[in-house]
Amino acid sequence: MHETPRSGRLHIALFGRRNAGKSSLINALTGQELAIVSPVAGTTTDPVYKSMEILPIGPVVLIDTAGLDDEGELGAKRIAKSMAVLAKTDLALLVIDPQQGINQTELELVEAIRQKQLPVIGVINKTDLGEAVSDFSRQLPGIPVVKVSARTGRGLTELKQAIVQLAPKDWTAPTIAGDLVPPGELALLVVPIDLAAPKGRLILPQVQTIRDMLDHDCLTMVVKERELKVALNKLQKPPALVITDSQVFLKVDADTPPGVPMTSFSILFARYKGDLATLVSGALAVEDLEPGDKVLIAEACTHHRVADDIGTVKIPRWLRQSVGGELDFHWSSGIELPSDLESYKLIVHCGACMINRREMLSRMMAAGAARVPIVNYGVLIAYVLGILRRALEPFPDVLALLNERS
Known part of the structure; x- marks a missing residue:
């Protein structure tokens, strides 16, 4: 790229x-x-x-x-x-x-x-x-x-x-993760190489995070989830931050020692492209879902879907398990959200790596105007897997808000 x-x-x-x-x-x-x-x-x-x-x-x-x-x-x-x-x-x-x-x-x-x-x-x-x-x-x-x-x-x-x-000074967030890792300290990035990974390259959020680390004079190590424990054992001191793909959250959570901050690319982009506190509030709305409720899964781009696709297979499966019954799922992709947002009980949005921050904020405001909670993939995955609090430890203000509301 x-x-x-x-x-x-x-x-x-x-x-x-x-x-x-x-x-x-x-x-x-x-x-x-x-x-x-x-x-x-x-x-x-x-x-x-x-x-x-x-x-x-x-x-x-x-x-x-x-x-x-x-x-x-x-x-x-x-x-x-x-x-x-x-x-x-x-x-x-x-x-x-x-x-x-x-x-x-x-x-x-x-x-x-x-x-x-x-x-x-x-x-x-x-x-x-x-x-x-x-x-x-x-x-x-x-x-x-x-x-x-x-x-x-x-x-x-x-x-x-x-x-x-x-030109607005805040048209995009100033950093993806550079404010979370001091200069000269190590960020350890966990990048699965599976069927969804494009051959010969990394996906956009991973590339942008690496560049952000370099721009802030941070050290960066990239490993697959199977090599995480080996890499941690070889380090002389723990990394300042572990960043993982959401799809291997549970393994990375298990292999990362307590006290080492851990989060995901998608949660970082929830802050970088939108408003993390609002998306965390949206995750809590899962508790209010009931069988038969209408859920929108929105992606900002079209892409080749694999057998166990995150938006069409995994997230619906996790939400069904959380609710204990079937939900009425709808999907949208591309540049526009459906016009009937008020008919949904929850909007689950992708990580927004292919749209700018103003558009993501606009989508969030549209959801707010329709009085529909909105959450992104990474925040939702951490929530349904029971590790949202740990994934929010690098963001104490948002973590405090979560503790207040739950």
Whole structure:
């Protein structure tokens, strides 16, 4: 893996009416012909994602959306998809054609952006074609406005500077586990190599955790679960932290001596991509499940499923055992959650390694608005196996919350 994964990039979405020049602006910012440009209104029909680097922010994803003034039944669906992009947006660019001005369409978008508390920049495009019809700074109070020309490149430097200034400082958590292991101390990572492991490489959370350890000057040792006890016996001093794949939680718990902090990749990502305390609260909702209750198992991506798949086989089996009866399981995968969240008694979400933090938080807020508890794979697995308290020892604040509520 030579590139920063999309989920680790700042997501910048471009919104505006048809032919405002959103696609042209993406091409200008990247210096490449990445987006299709045409004078025909409505060329962009679905959100399009383009990865690039903007210094000093670093890796970003630019999201090109369909025009907010699209027409007809199909146009309404395209607009809905464009608005759904707000769930994964860290910073919004409102692209305006100065000859058209601002109408209710843009004002409603600005209100939606403000409700989500997202930073937004007004981008007055096509300044090479003539003077603007109005004073946009007055029409967009409190929003920085930058004048650019995607065709000539005028104002692009100023736009990049505005992006740097407004990029949210907390668009992703600062570290996966680097704050849990002092510099120079050892993190021991337990990585099973089974049918689910991709041949020739590690899965994304494992790779990202190793890189995070290196970035924080920590020592890292990687072993399979069968070699954990041997590795621990050969160490002169215990590791500062043991991190395991959730699927071998019980063996790693048994082989890791008391007093050595232990957790899982999925629990680390519960904190890194979402809010660990909320997901732990969701695990406690398992106690309230009854046979026949409706449970959603949500994954943010599609993947090849093996015979004993975690989401379709293992988690349903563990939940049935906990409840003592059959449950009504439903599955979703991809970029959107079902619209009827309020009909579920529990949402079990994947580790979210393929989506950004804002989108995961948005999904958690959607669950909260529907009054449905949500938990992720790793937290749930630790709970049903009876080792959640130990897995939360590296996080004393969350552990104290668990002790209060259980």
